[in-house]
Amino acid sequence: MIRPEDLLHPTPFGLYCPPMDAYIDPVRSVERAIVTHGHSDHARAGHLSVLATPETLAAMAIRYGEGFTRVRQPAAYGESVSVGETRLTLLPAGHVLGSAQVLVEHKGLRMICTGDYKRRPDPTCVPFEPVACHILISEATFALPVFRHPDPEVEIRRLLTSLAGFPERTHLVGAYAFGKAQRVIRLLRLAGYDEPIIVHGALEGLNELYERFDVTLGPLERVPDARLKRSEASSRPGRIVIAPPSAMRTRWADRFADPLLAFASGWMTIRQRARAAGVELALAISDHADWLELTQTVSEINPEELWITHGRDDALARWAELEGRRARPLRLIGYEEEHGE
């Protein structure tokens, strides 16, 4: 059998697959890229060709414009693509719409790179599909035992309780524009909230993308125009506004009446982090696997060896050691720890 390092290994550009001459989520421009999902640190513009799910290709076109790559190679979940003797299959990762794990098979060796993933149910994307393999390359964003994300439904109920308790305050919810924002909207709908939700302009294209792939978001409204007089713009208190976190601390937020800042992110599990972000309502809703999801997934797939990419590789490697598993931190660079959260 081929050595695993000869099928996939870390390089400064990202994970490289020599038999295919392709990189997974390359951080610089390359000829052949395989992209796991549309978050900006994984999906960059300027590769010659990009192989990804149709959803991810559509998300990249919205982010970077139609010319983000020369050649688009769509591959649906579960559909195998042959490249020489190598077979490649994208599998659902449950992270955001279109997110995929990459299964590479060559000369009897099966390797899976999870990309970013989670195991909790998410009404905006296809759930993670565990598949057997020899080498599992797992992300480790929240790989510390302190990260045990609560049920998202519980967190959404806290948002609605706060809205009922402070009806005079606009609830300004910071959520990453791709994935988290739409998930929060869907969760609100599933919790029975039917009012129009006000969204920041940066979300509009991505919201349409979700609608196009049959994720219904219900009535949405544009943010009131900045040029409206303050009294008019803030005449609708007690509403939910969803905006990317970067917009919350800018003048943009001034137009709302006495806003109550909330933030939907896995990092909100930690009080000090919530405090540092200046958030009054910390919603621990994560699109990444928490400690239990990570460790249970490794146990369930039960690979011969675990490789760990970005995040807290030290803790996950220690866990593997205690479990008697072979593990190896890859220390890939270039992926932001806070991405997509």
Add this chain to the structure above:
Amino acid sequence: MQTFAELLDRLILTPSRQARVRILRAYLAATPDPDRGWALAAIAGGLKLPGLRPGLIRTLASTRLDPVLFSLSYDYVGDLAETVSLLWPARPGANRTPSLSEVVAGLQSAAPDERAQRLEIWLDSLSVSGRYALLKLSSGRLRIGASKRLALQAAAELGTHPIEEIEEIWHGLSPPYEDLFAWLEDRGQRPGEATPAGFRPVMLAHAAAPEFEPGRRLADTIDPEIYAAEWKWDGVRIQLVRERDVQRLYTRTGEDVTDAFPELMDEIGLTGRMDGELLIRGPDGEPAPFAEVQKRLGRRTISVREAARRPAFIRSYDLLDSDGQDLRLLPFRERRERLERLVPTLRPDRIDLSPLVGFSGAGELEALRRQPPQPAIEGLMLKRWDSPYMAGRPAGQWFKWKRDPCLIDAVMMYAQRGHGRRSGAFSDFTFGVWTSTPEGDRLTPVGKTYFGFTDEELVRLDRHVRETTVDRFGPVHSLATGPHQGLVLEVAFDAVQRSTRHRSGLAMRFPRIHRIRWDKPAGEADRLETLAAMIP
């Protein structure tokens, strides 16, 4: 316990003081006795529980989790109570959750060897925020950013009595304060009586730089007819009071530190209240470096023998009342005269007088500020001769004019992730300067800092660390350095001293990043000799 936990969570995250008062008031109004009283005591710092040692909590956690995983988690979160509350693996079928009163009674009555067991049972039954509240409570320190004053303000708003009326009787009350609530809610008599030797809020100074008074340059303003000048001592601001045979020592925030300084509780002859600087006397009779004061302040109690080895004394600079007479509305000139008459009648080894600094003009003062005669001097204080003693930081009365910091150029050598609010980024940096060795010039670490950069700089520093890491020792990243490689940090610090505990033989006081020299080659950073020459 769950409502108390939710209260803490909300207080922690609510930024505005007014909103925090409102939240606490609502809690006190809705929660029955005695729970609300214990909560008030916990927040106002009046709850005395046999504190659980952090070691005990760690040991307890290690029965449930691998110690390495525990350390990695603790290192990330930065707070023991929060770490344990998050990673405690709940046991299915745990007991019913305890009330706040039950927890307080349980901690008070448990024998030392029973405490861990009780804690474990409670931890199993509580949610994450409940566990956090429990651990904060049982470690004896809440530290949730809610002061005693905020707590009393919330209590005052239950009724119509102003906060000052509560402050006067507060020291004589004890939790769970059922008598206090009865009075506030018009159901009972005013409890207790005014406590002797209570704390009075202190007067604070503005920084003098760069414009001394709006629109006027410093040099034009300092007129010896208008301002008195004193040295600014590098100790701890305190208030010493003796009333009706009760003597107490407070920090400037009103924290009672009487027990930490028994030597100052001897008969020293004072009847009144003075404001001054707490200092430690060094072997030469002069004030010792600040580190010595800090060591003493960090301990709640101390034996008389230890106190005698490093005796504390007070360098007094103001008199708030004397023999029952309130002097605070008198001008500083008159208070100073009374102080000068009083101090010679007190025990000289315990209390002395902070001398006035004579000067004829701003130029002379500027020179003194730059080159103070003693290392324990941080700069100058300027006080208007006609200033009354006012609580808080009134405009245009007192100014602090600090000595310029020392500066060196050092090279970043190691980096570690920050704790708590900065835990996502590399923000703890060890830096070094060049020194000659038989193998040529090498960097030797001289200090560590996590202050002095903006959030944008932090992002850039973080990237620098990721890109230049060459090795890792646990959480510590070792960075690539050499004459042409490495990042130069211009480090500001207050002083440098000899130290046997540091590899370089030197210890810096309060180093912080002054500027990041992205432009400067590492080979041009300073040498150890330069730093050593800055020892006073």
